[in-house]
Amino acid sequence: MPYLDNRLMARPLYLQVRDVLVQRIVVGQWKPGGTLPNETLLAQQLGISIGTVRKALDLMESERIVTRRQGRGTFVNDYASETLFPFSTFHNFEGQRISGTKRAKSISRVQADAEEASRLGLQRGEELIKVERLREHQGRIFMTETCLLPARYFNRLPDDLGPYRLSALAQLNGILVGPADERVDVALATAEDAKDLDVADGTPLLRLDRTIFSDQGDRLEWRVARCALRHERYVVRFV
Amino acid sequence: MPYLDNRLMARPLYLQVRDVLVQRIVVGQWKPGGTLPNETLLAQQLGISIGTVRKALDLMESERIVTRRQGRGTFVNDYASETLFPFSTFHNFEGQRISGTKRAKSISRVQADAEEASRLGLQRGEELIKVERLREHQGRIFMTETCLLPARYFNRLPDDLGPYRLSALAQLNGILVGPADERVDVALATAEDAKDLDVADGTPLLRLDRTIFSDQGDRLEWRVARCALRHERYVVRFV
DNA sequence: AAGTGGTCTAGACCACAGA
DNA sequence: CTGTGGTCTAGACCACTTT
Structure with a gap:
């Protein structure tokens, strides 16, 4: 046996x-x-x-x-298909969950600084994949996000990483996505945020600081997003 | 049978x-x-x-x-005891859930206006219990909240409604609390918020707009809270 | 008609808590 | 030692889906 x-x-x-x-x-x-x-x-x-x-x-x-x-x-379950929304909290005003379309602004490889290493549970200097991207819904950009992924977990990458979903990326690399937690607070728009989101400099934005874990407890992604909600709502559902 | x-x-x-x-x-x-x-x-x-x-x-x-x-x-399960935190999202910086201590600012009975009736699924003019209160943690007030409850569901009230928890109040009235949803966005501090929370007028605050349902789908509470997070974090956990 | 997951049964034995 | 919930078994039958 x-x-x-x-x-x-x-x-x-x-x-x-x-x-x-x-x-x-x-x-x-x-x-x-x-x-x-x-x-x-x-x-x-x-x-x-x-x-x-x-x-x-x-x-x-x-x-x-x-x-x-x-x-x-x-x-x-096939996480590359669009039917599953593992960690989506955005809804339209009719109450339906939305994901929005993602577009990459930049993709690069960087070495983890002290904070990044700490948040991802790595040694300083470890290689990270850094994806900066924008999310739009109903033709308007409502969110900028900066995603950091430890390169060691993701040897296989799709042709276009920009719009990819972490759960699909993990599935591609034989990793099982586990829980995630997201800290929500307020941040003021930087000049770059303001330009991307088409708001005034210094506008208060909803900041989403999310860590996604594997089923083993390894940290797979640290993402910081900034949102100017227009046709969208951030909704938490308790069950 | x-x-x-x-x-x-x-x-x-x-x-x-x-x-x-x-x-x-x-x-x-x-x-x-x-x-x-x-x-x-x-x-x-x-x-x-x-x-x-x-x-x-x-x-x-x-x-x-x-x-x-x-x-x-x-x-x-005994929802009046402090061991259960049904819908708490606040954590301290060590990652532990906190509830904070609640203090009533005012308790009154009002008639539902159009918006309140709509949000609670009632007829306009129905009687509501309105509780305005403050929540503090580590000696500082970090949240103001306005809670509205349809009076029809809550005939039995505890001696002091101020610090009461909805789940305990429901249990007292033979109601089973079901799911809840909470919309999170940003709001600017009114003069009253600013005074209560000890921040400057117009400070951007985290606004939590929550509806709690019974297991039957009836709306038991509509609460709007405003938070100035200091020693607290608003954390959503996905599983 | 054949094949799938969903429900229900009856019973054996195990691990844990408390007297 | 006794009583509790937790695991595991073996099998019957049901409801749903596709052939």
């Missing part, structure tokens, strides 16, 4: 099963958008009960790794 | 069980902080399998209605 440890005191079986299945997705055995084998087959292959497989799959669905549909099957 | 409908095509049994158990909590058969009967007993009393009871209780735990502890029992 190469995978599972059924001894007493071991980590619960369904968690081990979850890890095995996630690993198979990460290495590409089951691809984004594709289907997993059905529950009965998985249970037979793993030599365990179907109820335990279900518990692992339920967990994976709650982690937004797969989607299960009665009568159809269990599908690997 | 007064409670459960076991026919084909019926609503799933575990959801019916959830509703029955929630109802018993709401009417006070099991009180906040108290324990529910154990799983085996519940299953016997309801004439169903223990697995179905577990599924209902798992759901209720994810809804933050009960807390389950291995070896001890299943407990009704």
Whole structure:
């Protein structure tokens, strides 16, 4: 039995099963958008009960790794497609979530300074990918953002990094995106912000300072965004 | 069988069980902080399998209605105690959630104007309880808030409404708090804000415009807060 | 009709907490 | 030692989707 440890005191079986299945997705055995084998087959292959497989799959669905549909099957979520909005908080006035279209202003590689290293949990001087970009909605730019990603995690890059989504980029590199936290406060527009966002210099903007973690707890991205909300709303939903 | 409908095509049994158990909590058969009967007993009393009871209780735990502890029992969450922070987004710089201490500035009863009625889904002129209060942390006031509650839902009021928490107030009135949403943007300090928060007139503040719903979808509270963050951070956590 | 995930059952055994 | 929730099993049957 190469995978599972059924001894007493071991980590619960369904968690081990979850890890095995996630690993198979990460290495590409089951691809984004594709289907997993059905529950009965998985249970037979793993030599365990179907109820335990279900518990692992339920967990994976709650982690937004797969989607299960009665009568159809269990599908690997595809974060490159536009249907999933993992960390989007922007809504239009009708209450629908929006992502906006992203456009790169600059893409470069830099060495982490003290603050950047600290925020990303790296050594000073480590290589970072720096993406500055603008986000627009209904034809107007409402947000500027500066994204920093540790280069070590992202060896495979898409042709155009500008509009890319972190969750898709992670999926491309066999990384599972975990939680994120975002600090929200007010900042005054710099001259550059003012130009990009078409507001007066010194206008108070909503500043979003976000860190995204992997499922292992590694910090994958530090992003600072500044927003001049026009047709958009920043909405937090508590459940 | 007064409670459960076991026919084909019926609503799933575990959801019916959830509703029955929630109802018993709401009417006070099991009180906040108290324990529910154990799983085996519940299953016997309801004439169903223990697995179905577990599924209902798992759901209720994810809804933050009960807390389950291995070896001890299943407990009704007590929202009047200070251990639960249902909708708190404020953190100190060490990353711990804080609630701050609340102090009432004024408590009154008003008739809903057009906007208030619209935001709370009521008829214009309906009676509202209006609470204006201040929140402080580390000895400094960092937030002013104006809360509006439809009087119809809150017949029972505690002695001192000022520092009360909505979730506790709802529990007192047999209402189950559901989701909430909060719009975040920037507003400039009015003269009154400036005085309360000890900032200059016109200082840009973080404005939090929150609506809290019941589990039935009724709107229980509309609150608008203005924050001058000093030792506090507004943090949104995505999971 | 065949195949999928969803519900429900009945029971065994384990880990944890408290008397 | 007893009682609690947590895990795991084996199987039946249901509802939904596609062939």
